[in-house]
Amino acid sequence: MPPAKTDQLDLWAESGLDGDDQVMVDFLLPTGIYIQMEVPRESTIQHIKLLLWKEAQTYPLFSLLGEMEGHMFECVNQAAVHEELEDETRRLCDVRPFLPVLKLITRNCGRAERILDSKIGVLIGKGLHELDALQDQQVKDFRSKMKRISEEKMQRMQLMSWGEWLRSCYSTQLETESVENLIDKHEGVIKITMHYDQSQVCSVILYIRDCLLANESPHLTLVHCDVVKAIFEKEICTIGSVLARKASNPPLPLPPKKRTPTVRTLSVFPALQLIKGALSFVPLAVRAGLFHGTELLCKTAVSSESSSRSEHVWNKTLEFDIAVCDLPRMARLCFAIYAVMDKVKKQRSTKNTHLNKYQTIPWVNTMVFDYRGQLKTGDIILHCWSSFPDELEEMLNPIGTIQTNPYTENATELHISFPEYSTQPVVFPAFDKGRGGKKFYIELKEIMERDPLSQLCENEKDLIWTLRYDCRENFPQSLPKLLLSVKWSKHEDMAQLQALLQIWPKLSPRDALELLDFNYPDQYVREFAVNCLRDMSDDELLQYLLQLVQVLRYEPYYDCALSRFLLERAQSSRKIGHFLFWHLRSEMYMPAVSVHFALILEAYCRGCIPHIEVLKKQVEALSKLKAVNELIKLGTIKTKTKQAHLKEAMMTCLRQTGFIETLSNLHSPLNPNILLAGVHVERCKYMDSKMKPLWIVYHNKLLGGDTVGIIFKNGDDLRQDMLTLQILRLMDLLWKEANLDLRIVPYGCLATGDHSGLIEVVSSADTIANIQKTSSNMAAAAAFNKDALLNWLKDKNSGDALDKAIEEFTLSCAGYCVATYVLGIGDRHSDNIMVRSTGQLFHIDFGHILGNFKSKFGIKRERVPFILTHDFIHVIQQGKTGNTEKFGNFFRQYCEEAYLILRKNGNLFITLFALMLTAGLPELTSVKDIQYLKDSLALGKTDEEALKQFRQKFDEALRESWTTKVNWMAHIVAHPS
Structure with missing residues (x-):
């Protein structure tokens, strides 16, 4: 793996098709000694360290190194950041350092925790050191809280019996009756006998294998269970325990005394720096709007014009015609920076008087209250986004993310300043409970039966609000329309709504889903919706999990009712946890959600440590399949290799030891209840379409010898297929509920990364x-x-x-x-x-x-x-x-x-x-x-x-x-x- 090789050539080298199974690596020792030696590219990091230790004995200062276990390797990874290789079971070809240089460093204390952190970072696709480096108190508080909850959960699991733990992990696969009877623990030996149902025995083995990866366990003896033994003989072993540790987290300080601020209008002072591109040379202005969902709370504010080559300072405070005490809790402030078109030479056509269709307009959003409910004050730097959606009113993007652009080097910076309203932090006040009168109008029924896309006129909104208690009594499912009728710029209306929510009947989960739409940002409404979702069965939750993950984009704060609900259900059901992991992991490449999704993934992993190894094997397998796909594409584009030769190259690749071990005996990402035993290499192929999808055939001994086919796609966005198949699955469910079975075949489809994923072969x-x-x-x-x-x-x-x-x-x-x-x-x-x-x-x-x-x-x-x-x-x-x-x-x-x-x-x-x-x-x-x-x-x-x-x-x-x-x-x- 010499540095001069290109990425494409490296793919050929990694596949082993160039016949080079050794790689020259530079080792940097903490004693200042530099060693260069060849190592097998298929070796584990642990084996490479053994080879280095043997070689280092012939070099000076070896005695200063101390014990081998006190050291680990560090490298620069493909993302050009330092990565500590705590998990030494990984192979060098899977680590794929940016350069063939490994630095030996001294381990710090807390090795077990560091190994766990390293595994989680590799698994979720974002090193935890990146989260550690974020100077964001909200991130720190969320991680601390979730870590404490996860450790308490792991401690509770340590006290469970084998049967209780088995049921908690595989509740969908096993009957709840006397699971302990399947397991005989005596004198440090676990025996599993074959006179029970084979699928139950296999589920027990799956469970125990996972447990062994996280707990000190006795040796495992399989009695008369040849099928299971053949599948798991390489997987069942005793591994050092990863015990839950009690964190010493100090309690959060008490919030300031809540108070209702005096009536003052909201204001903000903007300044702009680091203008990129053509915007640097034209007059600029800032437009700002206060929104609750998509509702504009008051008239937008526009700055004066400023023209400069590097910095723009408007020297004007933007005033919003709304009292601070009337601001809703989820109000967001949306900014857009635009060129003043009447001052620019009219050489290009325009969409409207403000926005040149050839000109990128930076935009950015921020919340008015922080995650603790305190009104923001002081100076804030916002890094803008450049992609601007079409056809937005007021040139603002309220539905856009409230996260700032993480690519700060090339992003326009908007400096804003919130004034100090008092000497104490202004905290959003608690609502008072109250009730209004009660009337009934027959015309209310017609309004409430309209579809969600129907618009309400002002008179209809007034009618709904006036008859809100009739809505509660007769049309409880009409809550979304009532919310659209609230005047969110009046704190009296908000207080009365909060009182009404306390006595509103619980909605069915299907009706409650609408309340999680962007149009309903109020935190109490969303908590009400999540409370309704708690009635969902696991199967029903899986049906809507795709949308619930996307709805996390609408949540401005990491610690919210929806995040906690998803984590609770995922940590109590392995199947829900599996799909929650992949729905989040598949979008980690998107900068607007990468931090939020990484935090939830980390929290899930800490609460389900036994699941980490299972998921890690799936991630590694997909990485191998991507390497094969890139190999095929490279051979097609660059070398014009004949199809027969490429297929043979693909088979040679799949037969390598590293590929065989990684691709065998893993739970299918498409369906975690299916164990993919081993690749049937002779039946694998690649498909003759643009992206060269891989057609992979698996043996499956648990299904009576049947084969299982999956298609791996790299270069196609499968999320639209996922959505369509989900809706087809829902249609099939609705028809069956009405006693109509139309034999729908909603095959499996799962996006697993940036334009990559798997499709089930029917x-x-x-x-x-x-x-x-x-x-x-x-x-x-x-x-x-x-x-x-x-x-x-x-x-x-x-x-x-x-x-x-x-x-x-x-x-x-x-x-x-x-x-x-x-x-x-x-x-x-x-x-x-x-x-x-x-x-x-x-x-x-x-x-x-x-x-x-x-x-x-x-x-x-x-x-x-x-x-x-x-x-x-x-x-x-x-x-x-x-x-x-x-x-x-x-x-x-x-x-x-x-x-x-x-x-x-x-x-x-x-x-x-x-x-x-x-x-x-x-x-x-x-x-x-x-x-x-x-x-x-x-x-x-x-x-x-x-x-x-x-x-x-x-x-x-x-x-x-x-x-x-x-x-x-x-x-x-x-x-x-």
Whole structure:
């Protein structure tokens, strides 16, 4: 690994394909001695240290080193920061230092804690020393509090019996009855016998393996359990314990005495420095606005103009027409810096009078109150963001993050100063409880039944607020509309709302989700919502976990009700913890959330130490797969290597010892209940698309010898696919709750990093394109062969099995017709619609949703509301042209029934998409995108009107199905292989 090698060449070297298994490393010793020696690149850090110690004995001053265990290595990692290699079980090829230089340093005290910190840092993708270096009291307080809670939890777990601990970790896999009977502890030996159910035994082994990584445990003996022993023989061992330690954290000082400040208006003094780019040479102004959610609390304030080459000082205090005592707790101050266009030469067109569409406008947001509830005072430096969303009113971005840009070197700095309002800190006051009168108006019902996207006029808001106790009595689920009717700039209204929340009936978890939207930032409202979510089962929480993680972006403070709720549930359920980890870990590369997500990940790891090794193995496995993918891409682009040679290179790579050990015996990130035993190298391949996804096949002894396939993608953003598949899974649940099973196949999909992730391979399935091509000698004619699909099903099934397969096809086709129409899923060609040999039809690849259909030369390529071709109908009618009853009376009825069920849950779908608005998905960036759902579900119309609209779309899909065939023909001709 010489320094002169490029990253691409290093990939070849790392894979071992250049035949170089040794690497020259420079070792720097604390005695001042420099040693250069070759070491195996597959060796662990511990083995390399042994080799160095043996070599160092021949050098001067060796006796001054002392004990080997008192030292560890330090390197500069790929992120160009110092990393201490506490975890010496890692291999050098996995550490991948920036340069082949390892520095030997003396260990400090508290080695066990340092090892734990090192493991957590590697696992979450952000070294804890980076968090240590942050000069942010909120970060320090949150970490201290979470560490104390986690250590107390680990201490409680130490006192649990084996069975109690087993149930707490694997509650979804084991029955709660007498788990201890599976385990016989006697004279320091644990025995597990095979006369119990194999899946239970395997779960016990999984559990014990995890425990051994965190606790002093006796040796493990497996009695008559060959299958389990074969899988775990390398994993089961006794490891030094990592005991929970009691932290000596001093109590926080008592907050200042709460007081209501005198009536003064809020003001702020801005100054700007370090202007970058063209903004340095034009007159600039600052616009500032106070927001509660997306509601502007008062008129925006604008500074005077300033023109300078380096620094801009406006010498003006920005006054906001709102009393300090009327500021809501979650008020945020939003800034935008812009060029004064009438002073600039009009050589470029403009979007409006303020914003030149070619000019980047820096923006930044900050909270008015800090995380302790104290009104901010004094000088603050804010580092601005440069990417500015389009179509924002007042040129401000209230929905944007309140975190400042961490890339300070190239960011515009905005210096602001909050005045001192009193000699004591101004603390947000507690609300008084009070009640108003009670009336009832029948017109309230019509307002409350509207969908979440409907706007309320001022008269309607006044009516709702006046009848707020009637809302509580008769329309408790209407709480979001009541919140939109509150005048957040009046502390009297806020006080009355707080009193009302104390007596508001608990909402169902599905209804409570809407309260976590950005429009409802009040902390008491969000605490109320989280309290309602506590009624969720683990399965229901997993259903909405994707949105709940994204909602963390809306939380201005790290220690909030939602963060605590997610941590509590994750630490009590291994499956929830698994997916919480990956949803957070996959977005650690985003600067706006990296600190917040890192803090939650650290807190989770400290509270679930046994889970660290399990997750660490998954992270390492994904790193290996990424290296293989980069190898394939490099061979394709640079060396033009033939496909057969690249596949052989891929297999050679997968057969290496380091790859085999890392990729074997790990829990699948897609489903932690599945153990991936070992790679079936001969069946692995890479797919011939732009990003060269890897098709990896695993043996799985726990599934009776069946194989498990996963696709690893590197270069594609899978988050939109994740969202679509989540909604399909929800639709399937809603239909089943209404006793309608439409055989949906919501396969697994998980984003694991920056444009990388995994997709589950659905077994025994093929694409419509392949089915059609194998039945025709001419590619152009394949799409028009209506018998191809039915004949394929006949080949796979016979007798009663064929009837069952046709029934499966009919139900699943109905489900996907409705689902793809409601979600506006586009780019539906014959390569992304598949059929299982059992008859289930399903769709894949969801790069275009919410009506964003593909077009060419300005002409829409897809002109049907959903895919319903004549060969589909041919299968539904069992190949009998006259069998119209099966199609008309059954298939069409399934579609209509499914559509009406989704309509009843229209508000839930809108809420789930609204909660994802700040995730950065390419086709979900504004409320306008969600409007498609409102139109497709015909919300605001009666069921009869909506059904009439759907029937028109159904007839249109039938009438225009020939255009789908033409598109499919063009696709098959363009992609013959």
